[in-house]
Amino acid sequence: xxxxxxxxxxxxxxxxxxxxxxxxxxxxxxxxxxxxxxxxxxxxxxxxxxxxxxxxxxxxxxxxxxxxxxxxxxxxxxxxxxxxxxxxxxxxxxxxxxxxxxxxxxxxxxxxxxxxxxxxxxxxxxxxxxxxxxxxxxxxxxxxxxxxxxxxxxxxxxxxxxxxxxxxxxxxxxxxxxxxxxxxxxxxxxxxxxxxxxxxxxxxxxxxxxxxxxxxxxxxxxxxxxxxxxxxxxxxxxxxxxxxxxxxxxxxxxxxxxxxxxx
Numbered sequence: 649x650x651x652x653x654x655x656x657x658x659x660x661x662x663x664x665x666x667x668x669x670x671x672x673x674x675x676x677x678x679x680x681x682x683x684x685x686x687x688x689x690x691x692x693x694x695x696x697x698x699x700x701x702x703x704x705x706x707x708x709x710x711x712x713x714x715x716x717x718x719x720x721x722x723x724x725x726x727x728x729x730x731x732x733x734x735x736x737x738x739x740x741x742x743x744x745x746x747x748x749x750x751x752x753x754x755x756x757x758x759x760x761x762x763x764x765x766x767x768x769x770x771x772x773x774x775x776x777x778x779x780x781x782x783x784x785x786x787x788x789x790x791x792x793x794x795x796x797x798x799x800x801x802x803x804x805x806x807x808x809x810x811x812x813x814x815x816x817x818x819x820x821x822x823x824x825x826x827x828x829x830x831x832x833x834x835x836x837x838x839x840x841x842x843x844x845x846x847x848x849x850x851x852x853x854x855x856x857x858x859x860x861x862x863x864x865x866x867x868x869x870x871x872x873x874x875x876x877x878x879x880x881x882x883x884x885x886x887x888x889x890x891x892x893x894x895x896x897x898x899x900x901x902x903x904x905x906x907x908x909x910x911x
Contacts, residue, residue: 676706676707677705677706677707678704678705678707679703679705680700680701680703680705680716681702681716683702683719683720684716684718684719685699685700685716685717685719685758685761686699686705686714686716686717686761687699687715687716687717687761687762687765688700688707688712688713689713689714689715690712691711692711695762695766696762697762698762699717699762700714715765717758717764718758719757719758719759719761720757721755722755722756722757722758723755724753724754724773724776724777725752725753726738726750726751726752726753728751734777735777737750737751737752738750738752738784740784740785740789741788741789742792742793742796743791744792744793744794746793746833746834747833747834748788748832748833749831749832749833750784750828750829750832751829751830751831752780752784752827753825753826753827753829754780754812754823754825755823755825756776756816756823756824757821757822758772758820758821758822759821760820762820763819764819764820764821767819767820768819768820768821775819776816776821779812779815779816780812783808783812783815784808787804787807787808787811790807791804793833796831796833797833801831805826805827805828808826808828809826812826
């Protein structure tokens with residue numbers, strides 16, 4: 649049976665592809681792009697401790713395989729309705745059992761590609777992700793929901809980052825930053841916290857008003873006591889004045905009490 653022209657071209661294409669693949673194995677050079685490292689595996693030596701950096705490199709053909717690793721800054725993100733994210737936002741329970749939902753971004757770099765290859769493999773992202781989730785869940789459980797709603801969210805973020813640095817460094821991964829964004833809480837919990845805050849503010853205002861009234865009362869009493877003291881001093885001065893009888897004459901001669909007191 650005679651082959652059709654199309655079948656001949658298919659056979660030639662497959663043969664050519666196989667030949668190129670074979671020759672590619674024989675070519676002793678590898679080119680590494682910027683932002684990449686190549687991990688070198690040899691059948692005789694295993695994984696070499698030094699990766700190949702950007703540029704041209706000679707490698708032993710046939711018995712050597714190379715694996716590219718991205719060494720630029722990478723981001724592993726959990727976010728709702730984002731096709732570029734690794735997954736939906738993460739959910740963790742607070743110390744008091746409240747659900748805390750957060751958008752999370754881990755910024756990291758591969759700093760030791762051979763170590764990553766040996767410990768985490770080529771699919772290292774899928775190995776890092778469960779570690780991040782586990783650390784976030786465990787660290788969130790140490791805080792109450794009210795603390796995270798008010799002032800302690802930056803503390804939680806810093807603690808998670810520190811734990812991930814310690815966890816991932818032995819794998820050849822450098823953690824650059826860990827970001828918790830758009831942290832959300834159960835709506836009923838938020839309403840309860842807001843109602844409590846309003847009540848506390850009203851109580852503080854009432855306490856301030858009461859203290860202000862007390863202060864005004866103390867000022868009025870002090871002023872009254874001072875006035876009474878002055879009147880008493882004048883009365884004593886008049887009583888002890890040897891010219892006390894001039895008080896009667898004061899109405900006739902126009903002298904004032906202040907004049908008599910000073911005599």
